[in-house]
Amino acid sequence: MVIGLKQLIEKIEQFEKPKLERLEEQIDEALINRFNGEQVTIDLKFANGLRLLVVDGLLNKYREVGWKAKINYDQRDGDYISFETEKTESYGGQRK
Numbered sequence: 001m002v003i004g005l006k007q008l009i010e011k012i013e014q015f016e017k018p019k020l021e022r023l024e025e026q027i028d029e030a031l032i033n034r035f036n037g038e039q040v041t042i043d044l045k046f047a048n049g050l051r052l053l054v055v056d057g058l059l060n061k062y063r064e065v066g067w068k069a070k071i072n073y074d075q076r077d078g079d080y081i082s083f084e085t086e087k088t089e090s091y092g093g094q095r096k
Contacts, residue, residue, distance in 0.1 A: 012054050019048050020058060027062070031083060044071065044079035
């Protein structure tokens with residue numbers, strides 16, 4: 001049987017469900033505790049070895065509810081996930 005991308009992601013998500021749930025909890029906690037009205041960044045090491053394909057699938061859920069969630073690659077400071085609101089961009093919010 002040939003497996004499609006959607007089925008592959010679903011299988012991986014099911015296999016890595018406990019790690020994914022932990023990551024979601026950590027993201028929610030960071031948003032609650034650190035969102036300053038503009039942006040929150042979360043070190044990608046919190047992904048605990050999850051495949052980026054699966055992490056991006058989780059970020060899609062945040063995108064669906066209004067967050068601009070993006071994986072950022074930074075060789076110097078380390079990779080991270082950024083969360084912004086659509087409002088930040090539309091009002092010309094400054095990022096620090």
